[in-house]
Amino acid sequence: MFRRAAKTVSAILLAATALGSSAVHAQDSVATYLARIKALDKAGPKINAVIALNPDAAKAEAAAKAVTGPLAGKVILVKDNVETADPMPTTAGSLLLKDNRAGRDAPFMLGLRAAGVVVLGKTNLSEWANMRSGQSSSGWSAVGGQTRNPHALDRSPCGSSSGSGAAIAAGMAWAAIGSETDGSITCPASLNGIVGFKPTVGMISRTHVVPISHSQDTVGPMTTSVRDAALMLTAMAGSDPADPATAEANAHKTDFAAGLAASSLKGVRLGVLRKAVGSNPKVIALFDKALADLKGAGAVLVDIDYIPPAEMGRDEYTVLLYELRTDLAAYLQSVPSSSFKDMPPARTLADAIAFNKAHPEELKWFGQDSFEEAEAMTDTAVYKKARENSLRLAGVDGIDKLLADNRVSFLIAPTAPPAWAIDLVTGDHGIDVGMGNLAAIAGYPHLTVPMGAVEGLPMGLSFMGTKWDDKRVLEAGAAYERARTVAVPKPSLKRWGE
Template sequence: MKLHLLASTLAISAAPLLATAQAQTVSDYLARIAAVDDAGPRLNAVLAINPDAAKEEVAARAIKGPLSGKAVLIKDNVEVAGPLPTTAGSLALKDSVTGRDAPLVARLRKAGVVILGKTNLSEWANIRSSSSSSGWSAVGGQTKNPHAIDRTPCGSSSGSGSAIAAGLAWAAIGTETDGSITCPASVNGIVGFKPTVGLVSRTHVVPISHSQDTAGPMTRSVADAALLMNALAGTDPADAATAEADKRKADFTSGLATASLKGVRIGVLRKQAGNHPALLALFDRALADMKAAGAELVEISYDAPPEMGRDEFTVLLYELREDMGAYLRSLPAKAGPKTLADLIAFNKAHPEELRWFGQEVFEQAEATTDKAAYEAARANSLKLAGAEGIDRLLRDNKVSLLVAPTEGPAWPIDLVLGDHFVGVGAGNLAAIAGYPHLSVPMGAVEGLPIGLSIMGAKWDDKRVLEAGAAYERARTSAVPVPSFKRWGE
């Protein structure tokens, strides 16, 4: 599907990111994609190239503003008008060319952004099976982490994370239901921002859950993420969750360059940092950097109630069946799947879809039809993550923000046994509550990037971004550069 450019013709090598960090034009990025995505380490991060990108760049640069001519990749569960299909990584949608721009994409274009192409992802945003390998899709194959190409790129926005770490675009758009922006940001050593649910439109985005889904920026700096948020945020009449967005959005870049941690009380979620000595040492150094910058740190002991995750899963199952069916029926094509049951049947008929892992979560979702049980689960999970979770932790400890490591080091890619999450981080609190969550690089463990999570209250997106920018300036740990090699080589 991807427009392939011959790396040998372009005479580009898979040089480290720093050598090409200043690439700004569409042609620069296409050369970079040819060198490290189509050839060399073959990251499989970019699924498709917009064939009109160079032409659109000319018009985009005529739009005055800070995003003029910036090349951005879009996760392939977000619709983009033109010849590119929106596949969610599945062969069932490989020909789904809708001719529609998702409102978030239309906003980017209006601001002068050039849509460079689509990124690979974990198929169906990683909701098909509990034993999947992050970054694998039947359409795009397995995405690799540029810091260690035999290690996971994590989360469903894996292609977006890998692509930005590798310098394949100025920025990318990811989507998250629970961890799918922040985890790939962490393990790929970039910035990822999951905004408050309802700040960015979800219309024409392949869904999992209207309660938790959102799109967000994946960038090299907090400033770039804030710049993208200025374009992304806003009310969409077709998405009821965004009714307050116009009221709540702000100039997210205003004051960012001088934002300070002085006097800011920050809650430290110590139990969510895991027990790996090197990771704990890295986290302690990040905390010391924040303290040196004037932050007041408050140690918090928190244990997530098990029923929170249990009820979240019930919500995701019920809403997946309902929301996916509504999306499929909205597609312009008369043929093709129209329900989750149709997708299940398609996968059974196409063994290449089920070679590495099954679709037991799809099947569970198809059987989850008790509306009353779903509504009770949503009310309880939202209460435990929001009012009795983040809200209570902030209030009782008199802090403005919460921090923890985002995720542990990237684990080896394992298509046979699937992902090996290590239980580090507290991002599910922000995901279930729908509150803002930023992951900022804080260093590495054995060359594998680790992110620092910064979470805040609902609609407190600007404060979270300001804290992230202030931490970036205070950070003393070295941020690793991609090696494009296997780990340890």
């Protein structure tokens, strides 16, 4: 599938260096993307974003010619914690699941296929969606190794949808699927200089997605424009009887791309979360330019002096630990025994912990302290109290109260800091920028749109709204995207500073 003339591959590599992802999207085809993956992911800068390729992609592309609509023939990559019926395993980055071929589509994938989308392959991720250890390096998995940021190869792509973010930044597909529990769509989108949308929890089914938390997990699109994210969401959204959180999704499903081109910020009041900006003067200056663009587009900016209470994050962690133990066991029990070749079937978190202990390559760079904490988190009363409190603090007494008290439609802030250096020895070391945990814990929509760069390292601007306000959040982001005057950086495909 990688049989391309050397001259063609070299031309793609040169074009990629000069033009970024726009160099390939004009020729949106399986063959073009495969050549680009060969040139940039498996050779050249070795971004290491793609963990598996779909041998049936060309066949699917041919079938897509019979479909009409804006997604017909569009080539996507899927994060490798999402099951697809294609002949590829779903590993969550763990060697435990390296042969996990259940042969089934996550329900939202059926909507994408009906719209004519072509699945090219799976993307690398932070193993187990970055929930194995607090000392992990974002973008590393035992199956896929370390993903690199196309804007600075020695800098983090963030996690856990690291491969999806890096692949789209480098033009390896038209769009990608990511998943988020807290920051795992929005952070890699921000650090890789692309658009990422975390929808309202319950807008898209999570069935057949390797879980962390049914309270906070969701999948979402990662793209190069807000419109593309909206097109993807339209095909992905909908109720699923197997996922109770989606009971209201059909009532809120719409054409999310309709009207985006005419959306306006004129007179829209935006709550500016000043305490989420941090103290770096270059980050502050970039955010101020975004605010000037928003104001120039007619938005009314309202400063909000707010810091989330520490107990919100504390209780969120309790919830994630408890639900990881129960939700992962439920998923593993659904995996066919044939997926566990040469080993006893793993059916519980304890089985995953034992597997890691028996396979030192899993624990080479960091341990499994979070897994072990989750296995010990069995107090249901403590869990229920933590869930009630964290949800209240982030939702009713968090985003909802901030919107109402300040008479604003959305909250805005920088999404995440500039990319930090990859450090497999001691883990991630990002500075404290952003406040996306509010939307993550509350289960509310969160969109990040590129707003420029600090020293060549991309940063995104966050738009957060209340529950089921997905369409209006996308409209606000699209209006900012048109009003933005700061240049969006193109991937250097080099180490930072070179």
